[in-house]
Amino acid sequence: MRLSKLLAIVMVAILFGTLGAATGAxxxxxxxxxxxxxxxxxxxxxxxxxxxxxxxxxxxxxxxSDIPYADFRTELAASAPAGVGPDVVTLFYGWIPAxxxxxxxxxxxxxxxxxxxxxETFSPMVANSKFEGSYWAIPTxxxxxxxxxxxDIFADAGLDPESPPGxxxxxxxxxxxxxxxxxxxxxxxxxxxxxxxxxxxSQDHHWFREVLIRQYGGAPYSxxxxxxxxxxxxxxxxxxxxAAFETEHVTGSNDILDGAxxxxxxxxxxxxxxxxxxxxxxxxNNPDLNYGVTELPVGPNGERHTFGSYWTHGITRRANDDPxxxxxxxxxxxxxxxxxxxxxxxxxxxxxxxxxTAAADEMILADPILGAFSAGLAYSHATFFVDESAQRQVLIxxxxxxxxxxxxxxxxxxxxxxAEQELIDAFWADR
Amino acid sequence: MISKxxxxxxxxxxxxxLAKKKIVxxxxxxxxxxxxxxxxxxxxxxxxxxxxxxxxxxxxxxQPFVGFENYEKVFTELSKKKSITKSAFQNTxxxxxxxxxxxxxxxxxxxxxxxxxxxxSTLYRILFFLPFVTSTIAIAWVFRMLYQPRxxxxxxxxxxxxxxxxxxxxxxxxxxxSILALVIWQGMGFAVxxxxxxxxxxxxxxxxxxxxxxxxxxxxFRYITFPLLNPSIxxxxxxQTISFLRMFAPVIAMTEQGSGGPLNSTTTVVLRVYREAFxxxxxxxxxxxxxxxxxxxxxxxxxxxxxxxxxxx
Numbered sequence: 072m073r074l075s076k077l078l079a080i081v082m083v084a085i086l087f088g089t090l091g092a093a094t095g096a097x098x099x100x101x102x103x104x105x106x107x108x109x110x111x112x113x114x115x116x117x118x119x120x121x122x123x124x125x126x127x128x129x130x131x132x133x134x135x136s137d138i139p140y141a142d143f144r145t146e147l148a149a150s151a152p153a154g155v156g157p158d159v160v161t162l163f164y165g166w167i168p169a170x171x172x173x174x175x176x177x178x179x180x181x182x183x184x185x186x187x188x189x190x191e192t193f194s195p196m197v198a199n200s201k202f203e204g205s206y207w208a209i210p211t212x213x214x215x216x217x218x219x220x221x222x223d224i225f226a227d228a229g230l231d232p233e234s235p236p237g238x239x240x241x242x243x244x245x246x247x248x249x250x251x252x253x254x255x256x257x258x259x260x261x262x263x264x265x266x267x268x269x270x271x272x273s274q275d276h277h278w279f280r281e282v283l284i285r286q287y288g289g290a291p292y293s294x295x296x297x298x299x300x301x302x303x304x305x306x307x308x309x310x311x312x313x314a315a316f317e318t319e320h321v322t323g324s325n326d327i328l329d330g331a332x333x334x335x336x337x338x339x340x341x342x343x344x345x346x347x348x349x350x351x352x353x354x355x356n357n358p359d360l361n362y363g364v365t366e367l368p369v370g371p372n373g374e375r376h377t378f379g380s381y382w383t384h385g386i387t388r389r390a391n392d393d394p395x396x397x398x399x400x401x402x403x404x405x406x407x408x409x410x411x412x413x414x415x416x417x418x419x420x421x422x423x424x425x426x427x428t429a430a431a432d433e434m435i436l437a438d439p440i441l442g443a444f445s446a447g448l449a450y451s452h453a454t455f456f457v458d459e460s461a462q463r464q465v466l467i468x469x470x471x472x473x474x475x476x477x478x479x480x481x482x483x484x485x486x487x488x489x490a491e492q493e494l495i496d497a498f499w500a501d502r
Numbered sequence: 503m504i505s506k507x508x509x510x511x512x513x514x515x516x517x518x519x520l521a522k523k524k525i526v527x528x529x530x531x532x533x534x535x536x537x538x539x540x541x542x543x544x545x546x547x548x549x550x551x552x553x554x555x556x557x558x559x560x561x562x563x564x565q566p567f568v569g570f571e572n573y574e575k576v577f578t579e580l581s582k583k584k585s586i587t588k589s590a591f592q593n594t595x596x597x598x599x600x601x602x603x604x605x606x607x608x609x610x611x612x613x614x615x616x617x618x619x620x621x622x623s624t625l626y627r628i629l630f631f632l633p634f635v636t637s638t639i640a641i642a643w644v645f646r647m648l649y650q651p652r653x654x655x656x657x658x659x660x661x662x663x664x665x666x667x668x669x670x671x672x673x674x675x676x677x678x679x680s681i682l683a684l685v686i687w688q689g690m691g692f693a694v695x696x697x698x699x700x701x702x703x704x705x706x707x708x709x710x711x712x713x714x715x716x717x718x719x720x721x722x723f724r725y726i727t728f729p730l731l732n733p734s735i736x737x738x739x740x741x742q743t744i745s746f747l748r749m750f751a752p753v754i755a756m757t758e759q760g761s762g763g764p765l766n767s768t769t770t771v772v773l774r775v776y777r778e779a780f781x782x783x784x785x786x787x788x789x790x791x792x793x794x795x796x797x798x799x800x801x802x803x804x805x806x807x808x809x810x811x812x813x814x815x
Contacts, residue, residue, distance in 0.1 A: 141760070145780040148560040169783060173561035253652075260651050260667040272758055325758075326672040327651045388563070460781045464761060471765045475674055501557075 098129070100399040102390065105135045105157035106382070107143040111351045112136075115419040116407075123406045130399045151175065158390035158400045162208065164200055164383050165456035168498065171207050176385040178205035183405055194427050196379040196453040203502075208385035209408050212422035214346040215377045215447035216274055216282070218242070218368060222361045224249050224264065224341040235365040239286070239312065242267065242342065242368050246322040249341035259317065259324045265340040268323030269316045269470070270331035276466040277378035278344050278367070281452040283309035286370020296455035297495055302488035307481040314473045314480055324474070336360065346380070347444040350421040364443045379451030381425065384408070417441070423448065457498035465491045547796075554789035561783065572790035587791070589766040590774035594795075597682060597770065598746040605686040606738055609693030614727075616694065617701045627698070631691035638688065642755035645684045646671065649756075671756060674767035681752050681768055688752075689745065693738050700734030701727070736810045740803055747799050748772055771795045 104120070106112060113136040120132045135157065138146045144166070150156035162170060170176050189206055190198050194213050200206070222232035228249040236242040246266030253261045269275050280291045280301065289305025292298060300306075317324050328334040335343035336357050343349075344367070353360050367377050384407065390400040406412065413424025423429050423445055435445045456462055469487035472478040518526070554572050556565040579587035616626055633641065648655045649670035657667050670680045704727065712722045750772040754760040762769025762777075771791060779788035 144783075148780060148783060151561040170561065173559045173783065174563050175561040260669065326669065329650075458782050460777075467761070467763070468765055471674075471763065475764055 099131050100129060100395045101131045101133060102158040102396050102399045102403060103133045103135060103156070104159045104161075104403070105138070105147070106161035107138055107140045108136050109140070110355070111420045112382075115416055118415060118419070119407050119412055123403060126406070127399075127402060130402065132403060147175075154389075156389055157387055158396055159384055159403055160387055161382050161384050163459065164208070164210070164381050164453060165459035167200065167207050167383065167385070168202055168455070168457050170385070171202060172498070172502070175388055176207045177388055177391040178207055179209060179386065179404075180401055183401075184209060192427065193425050194379070194429070194448055194451075196448075196451055197381070197383075197425055200383075200453065200455075208383035209404065210381040210383040210425045211407050211412050212416045212420065213379055213381040213425045213448065213451075214348055214422050215379045215444045215451045216278060216344055216346055217364050217366055217377070217443040217447060219335060219343040219345055219349070219362055219364050220245075221335065221338060221341050222363055223338070228341070232361075233363075235363060236342070236368055237365075239283075239368050239370055243316070243320060246316060246342055247320050250320075250322040257321050259321060259327060262321070262323060262327055265323030265328060265331070265334055266320075267316050267342040268325055268327075268331035268334060268340060269313050270325040271467045271470040272325060272463070273330075273332050274344050274346060274378075275313065275331075276463050276470075277380070277454070279309060279313055279466065280454055281378040282367055282376040283313060283370065285376045285452075286372055286374055287312075288372055291454070297499060299488040299492045299495065302481075302484045307484055310469075310473075310484050311480040314470065317474050335362075347421050347423065347441060350440055364440050366443045366446055375447075375450050377447035377451045379448065379453045381422075381453075458494050461494050462491055465494070550789045550792050553786055554793050556786050558786035558789065559783050560785055565786075568786065572787045573794070575787055576790050576794055586766050586769065587774060590762070590769045590771045593678060593762075593767070593769055594747060594749065594771045596678060597685070597749050598743055600679075601682050601686055601746045602739065602742045604682075605690055605742060606693060606735070608686070609690045609738075610697055610731075612690070613694045613697030613701060614723075616698060627695070630694045633688045634691035636688075638751045639755050641688055642684065642752045645680075646756045649680055672764065674765045677757070677764060677768045681756055684756075685746070685749065685752055689742065693742065696734050696738055697731065700731045704730045732810070736807070739810060740806050743802055743806065744799055747795065747802070750776065 104116070106116065113134075116134060116136070120134055124130065124132060147156060147160065160176075167176070184206060186201075186206070189209070193209070196213060197210060200208075218235060220235045225232040225235075225245070230245060230248060236245045248266070249264065250262060250266035251264040252258075253263050271279070284291050284301050284306050287305040287309040289301065289303045289309065291301045291306075293300055316322050323331065323334070323340060325331045328339050329337070331340065331343060332345065332349070332352075334340035335345075336349075336353055338357065338360055350364075353362070366375065369375050384404055386397070386400050386404060390396045408425065410424060410426050410428070413426055413429065416422055417424055417429075417435065421441070423435065423441065424432075429435060429445065429448070432445065436442050438445070465487045468490075469483040472483040472486070473480050553565075555567060555569060557568045557571075558565045576587065579585045580591060582588060612630060616623060616630075619626070651657060651667060651669060651672065654670075656670065660667060669676060671677050708726050708730075709722060712726055717725075749770045753762055753768050753770055753773050754776070757763050757768055760773075762773045772795070775788045775791050775795075778784045778791070
């Protein structure tokens with residue numbers, strides 16, 4: 072009796088609650104914003120949304136950030152046929168072509184995102200991602216790769232903890248000097264402290280694609296991005312150099328010590344290639360790590376290159392269906408891509424503002440950690456991916472063929488190039 | 503009042519007996535799960551068939567019809583010297599061919615032993631059944647740690663025994679057996695319980711008669727236990743084959759970034775379907791692979807049933 076009474080009260084309360092909410096929301100435009108769950112980004116976006124809603128009292132932004140990275144695209148794909156989902160969505164830049172191909176995104180409106188505005192204001196890698204004559208997304212922040220080194224391990228191995236390797240040769244020397252083994256066996260499973268572990272599954276496939284090949288005098292792709300050209304003599308030399316860390320110098324492997332990234336964060340690896348986003352991971356998981364960040368080493372031809380990438384915000388077909396929501400979405404997009412938003416982002420997430428001026432910002436350049444990433448923006452390249460996961464897997468497999476299957480690096484690279492070309496061709500064949 | 507009701511009942515052409523009414527109610531109650539089952543299970547199955555005939559991208563507005571193009575792609579991939587799809591089918595067959603017999607043999611041995619003991623037999627049964635009721639993902643992650651180089655328990659034990667360290671999940675030649683070992687162990691408890699139930703069904707008088715005739719233990723097993731266990735064996739063979747053909751969760755949980763690696767040595771058809779559908783958004787191609795897998799499961803099940811379910815006297 073008492074239970075049913077209670078139930079009745081609860082139901083009435085819910086009924087009135089929803090009615091009240093519905094009447095209150097009538098003159099409000101509600102838009103949904105989705106991103107995957109990454110602590111620092113979620114907090115930063117919550118701050119931006121709060122500011123935006125204060126400035127635009129007629130717009131409410133629902134922030135969905137509960138989806139883990141691994142499920143993010145699955146959730147988007149499942150939400151679309153159900154007729155729900157985001158109005159503004161944050162995607163990895165490399166996924167954009169696939170989402171455009173599906174008709175999921177609509178081009179950014181010329182007002183306020185005209186080509187002149189984007190070219191003038193944003194970092195060159197953003198301007199490069201024009202696809203089929205339109206811009207489809209715009210970022211708050213950009214990242215580049217740099218070299219992390221553990222100062223304590225350097226000192227322990229008798230190296231100067233304040234002078235990180237500046238060239239590829241110096242990097243190999245430092246990696247060899249800092250590796251420690253259990254016993255006399257010099258094999259991967261005996262390593263107790265890594266010098267450098269090549270980890271294609273994390274950032275090293277980018278390092279190879281956009282940096283090492285160029286430093287060996289080659290090019291990863293043709294100028295239009297539709298032909299794989301890394302299976303060249305130069306590409307092979309670069310790939311062999313990278314594989315040698317594990318196969319010849321035996322300075323580390325992604326298979327041991329919980330993987331290359333965790334090993335560096337835990338202080339068990341001396342050198343590591345990663346993006347500025349890793350700074351936050353270290354701050355959270357091992358704040359006492361005594362490390363530095365420097366620009367990626369120069370290559371045999373003396374050139375500097377780095378890989379640039381970004382998470383970028385696009386407007387969906389769903390927003391486009393309703394003029395009021397579209398207007399709100401554009402306003403929101405404009406708000407989260409201002410230099411002020413970029414500054415908030417760099418302070419909370421550690422990613423650099425997407426505006427071109429950030430690369431020359433003295434404050435950021437002088438920062439002992441962010442400076443190296445910021446300097447890299449001037450010479451960064453962003454790969455045009457048609458299917459980022461599959462293209463990454465191709466290089467992971469090529470590398471595994473060398474280190475696990477004993478395949479010749481040139482042969483492995485030829486096989487990878489053929490597989491990747493097939494992916495690229497399949498994408499363009501449908502268009 | 504009463505006379506009015508009586509007159510209406512007489513006017514009605516149907517006069518349902520109590521038994522009939524009971525049946526009608528049974529159907530009404532059954533209809534609810536049937537509708538649910540049809541909507542949640544059967545409709546999606548047919549929808550998968552439909553998707554396999556389209557260039558189906560869940561995010562797109564239009565899904566163009568492509569006929570059997572997706573199936574053609576499956577068979578071109580399978581006929582290549584080396585392709586991920588081919589590895590997926592090959593590995594899935596390996597999981598079944600090695601997994602099912604090993605699991606059933608081990609389970610039968612354990613069931614025969616458990617059937618003999620009386621002291622603490624319930625405790626042993628619980629111990630063997632526990633892995634089966636534990637979440638596969640949780641177990642897979644624990645095993646992933648146990649298999650770790652250097653610090654994983656298995657390698658620590660090898661070190662104590664002064665045996666060389668093993669890479670387990672990190673090398674293509676060891677990864678599939680490592681995952682298979684976990685799956686066999688986890689599913690064994692279920693098979694043990696089914697076998698035990700089967701063994702309890704065999705009348706003791708047969709064994710007594712065999713003993714009187716002086717039959718050896720092997721002969722007793724070969725001519726009494728094994729044939730009379732046939733229903734349990736058929737049941738488990740079919741069920742376990744299907745479950746091994748559908749292998750997915752342990753592989754995605756135990757391999758680097760759920761890739762089915764290293765070098766696709768552990769990937770399965772279902773994992774391939776998942777990655778094609780939800781990472782590359784080729785839902786049509788993924789659906790055509792599920793239909794091929796469905797045909798495989800159906801074929802294998804029919805063959806198994808027709809061969810093994812003959813009545814034994």
